[in-house]
Amino acid sequence: MHELSIANNIVTIVEEEYKKLDCNGMVQKVYFNTGRMNAIIPDSLKFGFNTIKQNKVFLKEAELIIIESPIILKCKKCNIEKEIDEPFFICEKCGSTNIEVISGMEMYIDSIEVDDNCN
Amino acid sequence: MKINIIRKVLEVNDRLADEIREKTNLYKTLVVNIMSSPGSGKTSILEKILPLLTEKGYNVGVIEGDIATIKDAQRISNKNIPVTQINTDKFGGDCHLGSEVILPALETFDLEKMDIVIIENVGNLVCPAEFDTGSDYNIVVISTTEGEDKPLKYPLMFRVCQFGIINKIDLLPYLDFDISELKTNINKINPNMEIVESSAKTVDGIEKIINWFENHLK
Numbered sequence: 001m002h003e004l005s006i007a008n009n010i011v012t013i014v015e016e017e018y019k020k021l022d023c024n025g026m027v028q029k030v031y032f033n034t035g036r037m038n039a040i041i042p043d044s045l046k047f048g049f050n051t052i053k054q055n056k057v058f059l060k061e062a063e064l065i066i067i068e069s070p071i072i073l074k075c076k077k078c079n080i081e082k083e084i085d086e087p088f089f090i091c092e093k094c095g096s097t098n099i100e101v102i103s104g105m106e107m108y109i110d111s112i113e114v115d116d117n118c119n
Numbered sequence: 120m121k122i123n124i125i126r127k128v129l130e131v132n133d134r135l136a137d138e139i140r141e142k143t144n145l146y147k148t149l150v151v152n153i154m155s156s157p158g159s160g161k162t163s164i165l166e167k168i169l170p171l172l173t174e175k176g177y178n179v180g181v182i183e184g185d186i187a188t189i190k191d192a193q194r195i196s197n198k199n200i201p202v203t204q205i206n207t208d209k210f211g212g213d214c215h216l217g218s219e220v221i222l223p224a225l226e227t228f229d230l231e232k233m234d235i236v237i238i239e240n241v242g243n244l245v246c247p248a249e250f251d252t253g254s255d256y257n258i259v260v261i262s263t264t265e266g267e268d269k270p271l272k273y274p275l276m277f278r279v280c281q282f283g284i285i286n287k288i289d290l291l292p293y294l295d296f297d298i299s300e301l302k303t304n305i306n307k308i309n310p311n312m313e314i315v316e317s318s319a320k321t322v323d324g325i326e327k328i329i330n331w332f333e334n335h336l337k
Contacts, residue, residue, distance in 0.1 A: 002246035005213060009128045017124050025120075032128070037275045039245055087274040088307045097310035101278075111123045 003040060006107070007048030010064070011056065013109055018058055025116025027062040035069050035104035042066045062112075071104030132250055135218035139225065139253025146230040147337040150238065152254035154276065156269075157242030159262035160286040162191045163319035164328065165239060169200045171329050177234040177336075182224045184216040184241045191239065203227045215246035218253045225253075234336060244269065248276040256335060262287040267300040270308045277308040282315075282331055289318040 014030055030049075034040050046064050053059040074081045075091035076098040089099050127133065143150050153161050165181065172179050181202045183192040192204040203224045205216060221238065228236060238254060240247040259280040261269055264287060270277040277283070283305060285298065298316070305312055313331070317324030 002214060002249055005215075005217070005246075005250075006128055009131070013124070013126050013128065013130075017122070017126070021122065037278070038249060039273075039275060087271055089278070090307065090310055105275075107128045109124045109126050109128060111121055111125075113121050116120070 003044040004048045006040065007045055007052055010049060010109060011052045011059065014059065014062075014112055015056060017109075017112065018114075021114065023114055023116060025058075025114040027059050027112050028115050029063050029065055029113040031065050031067060031110040031112070033067045033069060033106060033108050033110045035106045036071050037101070037104045038107055040066075040107075067110065069103050069106060072102050074100045074102045076100055129250065132218050135222055136251035136253035139218055139222055140255065143225070143230065143236070143253070143255070144337070146233065148230050148233045149235045149256075149332070149335060149337050150225075150252075150254045151235065151256050151258060151332070151335075152238040152240055152247075152252045153258045153260060154240045154244070154247045154280070155242060155260035155262075156244050156265060159242075159260045159265060160319050161239050161242070161260050162194055164260065164284065164286060164317065164325075165195060165237065166198060167319050167322055167325045168328055168332070169195065169198050171325070172235065172332060173198075173200070175329075175333075177332075178232050179235045179237065180228045180233050182216075182221065182236065182238045184220075184239060186214070186241060201228060213246075214241055214243045215250045216240050216252055217250045221252050235332060244273040244276045248273070248279050255337075256281050258282045258284060260284045260286050261301070263290050263294055263296045263298070267297055267304055270301070270304040274308045277305055277312070280309070280312060283312050284324075284328060285314065285316045287318060287320075288316045288323060289321045 049064040070083045072083050075096050077096035078094045080093050090097055155161050181195045181200055183204045189204050192202045195202045205220050205224055238252055257280040315324050315327040
């Protein structure tokens with residue numbers, strides 16, 4: 001259940017950013033980006049987020065929007081980039097194992113939407 | 120109104136993990152994080168390698184992570200090895216060890232004297248892969264009773280580990296387990312992973328694990 005720790009971290013970061021805004025509005029949306037490698041179960045993460053947000057007045061109405069980014073590999077030998085659906089981390093073209101995962105491992109808060117004009 | 124943020128969700132964990140590496144580099148202490156599903160033999164392997172590492176003159180400490188009980192810590196401390204127990208139920212029953220609990224656990228050791236600290240993570244192939252513990256290397260243990268397809272089901276775990284131990288090979292004659300298929304699957308996820316076969320019961324392969332540790336000392 002790493003989703004609960006992750007939901008907790010999301011709320012902490014959103015709270016920090018919200019306080020910087022000097023704003024009375026309510027947060028309506030939180031856009032969260034996660035790579036497919038992270039194996040996050042969206043329903044579990046939303047459940048965690050919706051439970052924790054109840055403790056924060058500014059966040060009570062917020063919806064967590066999860067954007068999943070695909071796994072994209074780059075072969076460091078032949079420079080080819082390819083999106084994969086099955087876990088197979090060897091270059092299909094040249095067979096090299098020198099592969100960089102350029103998308104699919106990330107996990108970050110992209111943005112928030114607030115329902116009021118802030119300073 | 121939309122406000123762009125772009126902040127990594129695990130930034131605090133990652134920052135503390137880097138702090139741990141800075142600290143242990145200073146003292147030249149090798150930190151290794153061992154992960155696996157429950158029951159694949161992490162503690163049994165430790166029970167075999169710890170006395171051998173001690174015999175060779177290395178100072179080794181162990182950080183034991185479990186959701187509850189101090190049973191594993193007792194097994195290790197029976198080998199006269201300094202051990203610090205982390206029970207994650209105090210932190211909400213977490214399924215993994217984050218760097219925020221590793222840092223204070225490390226401080227219970229005299230790092231100046233420590234050659235190796237081994238973190239035995241909570242048994243789980245999903246969550247621990249996500250959280251950087253501040254270790255220098257990650258090891259995954261997979262046993263012959265688990266199924267050859269595990270690397271494909273838990274790719275992140277096999278991607279973040281540099282060393283793989285296939286344990287319980289003494290059971291191979293009694294199982295329909297295809298060890299070459301397992302290796303092929305590991306290869307699909309992480310072709311650069313070093314792999315050894317071992318049995319904590321018959322001590323086959325234990326020497327190779329010791330060699331791995333000796334080759335990675337700081």
